[in-house]
Amino acid sequence: MKIETKARLSFMMFLEFFIWGGWFVTLGAFLPQNLQASGTQTAAAFSTQSFGAIIAPFIIGLIADKYFNAERILGVLHLIGAALMFLMFRADNFAEFYPYVFAYMVAYMPTLALVNSVSFNQMKDPTKEFAVIRVWGTIGWIIAGWLISYFAWDSTAGLQDGLLRNTFMLSGIASAVLGFYSFTLPKTPPKIPKGEKLRISDVLGLDALRLLKNRNFLIFFISSILICIPLAFYYQNANPFLIDVGMPNPTGKMTIGQISEALFLLLLPVFFTKYGFKKTLLVGMVAWVVRYALFAFGDAGSGAYMLLIGIALHGICYDFFFVSGQIYTDSKAGERYKSAAQGMITLATYGVGMLIGFWVAGLVTDHFVNADQTKDWQTIWLIPSGIAVVVTLLFLVLFKEEKIVKEEVLEKVA
Structure with missing residues (x-):
């Protein structure tokens, strides 16, 4: 180029x-x-x-x-x-x-x-x-x-x-x-030649639904939707939480999460090929549990380091689960259903999963309010941490480890 x-x-x-x-x-x-x-x-x-x-x-x-x-x-x-x-x-x-x-x-x-x-x-x-x-x-x-x-x-x-x-x-x-x-x-001209029909199933990736017949992929698919519930809590509540507790320059400090995302993306192929897909995803899930526990017990004073670590864990939370999941989906789909499978998992996570997550986060935020009308942030953060624990245990028990070719992983995260 x-x-x-x-x-x-x-x-x-x-x-x-x-x-x-x-x-x-x-x-x-x-x-x-x-x-x-x-x-x-x-x-x-x-x-x-x-x-x-x-x-x-x-x-x-x-x-x-x-x-x-x-x-x-x-x-x-x-x-x-x-x-x-x-x-x-x-x-x-x-x-x-x-x-x-x-x-x-x-x-x-x-x-x-x-x-x-x-x-x-x-x-x-x-x-x-x-x-x-x-x-x-x-x-x-x-x-x-x-x-x-x-x-x-x-x-x-x-x-x-x-x-x-x-x-x-x-x-x-x-x-x-x-x-x-x-x-x-x-x-960048259209991909579909004139006169060629495009099916709705192609657009939505519905042909990839047959992947759900595979037990491992089904467990991964369900876990992906469920882990989006804790993710929604972060998008919706992290910034107002940091402002409420008095963290200086909260939005600027939240960019630590994007910096860590870039750094952990470099570590992902090494971890993925050495420890396998299951352990990589489990590390990502455990990071969600730890992150929200740190938010629950941290503060803008002596506990500020807990909040900063929680923000920095975004790289592990996102890369080790979602990027790894994209690689796993691609490897399971095969050449014929690659695009359809990615479309399906995106629709399931950022569509259905996040939709449920934002709804749950809204209800929880409205419910846990102190007598002085301030938010009970400790309880609000412990709930997504608990949800992440349940999803982690579900995946740990039900998903069976399987290997993905090393060269394929290195190529896809390059």
């Missing part, structure tokens, strides 16, 4: 995740403080991510893959997203805000696949070239978090003054830039 093309794709990936990290991380703090949203209303707002993930395959499969260039659809969706971000910035109450965030997520979630399509279309060997491009997305997310904390929008005073609302303007401007920039990206 030419250096110029690599730079253009890296900038695209930087903006793609700068946009997401620029508002989604602090949403859980913004809604109750500035729009007086309840826990269940906050859960409903976060759940729009899941609805977007469920609807995304239709947009990609039935429109992008069939009729229009990927970079053009990417541009249109981000321009729509910029307008919706401006409307979210101006919203004064949750009833007004919710339709905009729902529409935004329906527009944004397909772009995650579109930036990958644009990137892959320019690569001769994605297994070696994609990681260098994708890491700029993580950098974009980190920079967004640093900016929010640098401007003190997520501080107690910033929340009281309504400054956190500026995150939507920040992301909206970045979305507009990426929208116009997308039309200059290398052409």
